[in-house]
Amino acid sequence: NAGVTQTPKFRILKIGQSMTLQCTQDMNHNYMYWYRQDPGMGLKLIYYSVGAGITDKGEVPNGYNVSRSTTEDFPLRLELAAPSQTSVYFCASGSRDRVNEQYFGPGTRLTVT
């Protein structure tokens, strides 16, 4: 299986544009997460989901939206992009049975200019 996949790998947005970061996992995991990593910093949780149809805010949700219509997919939507959203975005997933393991995707590097 492919694990956690993210698209695109890189993206440059102009201020005010919108985009969706895609995340898919093929491990049938219940939990999915979106993090952002700013340069030289740790990861900050944006949104998470404990199952299809259920989402909740993390530490830094402002400016983002998510949906979880299927177990596999957890897209992150940016509306009205701002320079402060320049970051690397990581999606992760985890199983309810093995709560100590979060599997991370390779990341999407987003620049807003």
Added chain:
Amino acid sequence: GEDVEQSLFLSVREGDSSVINCTYTDSSSTYLYWYKQEPGAGLQLLTYIFSNMDMKQDQRLTVLLNKKDKHLSLRIADTQTGDSAIYFCAERTAGNKLTFGGGTRVLVKP
């Protein structure tokens, strides 16, 4: 509150031991984790420790936990050039969420 802190940088010679330190503030943390991030990649779970344990060893890795001082460390024995990476500690908080430290960049010199 939730806050996890790590030193920024560690330089070590190949073959020596590395020790990466981390402090956390949430005394209710049940599990603490060490992740490794190589350039351009996502995070990879290295090991974790349950809060009622003092030590966990896994091949070259030794995790020490001092719950009283809220201090976690990761020792890498016989450090290799492939160990050069950023290492993050994290604590599990309510709702099965992880709070990460800022990461320690480890540079292994030959």
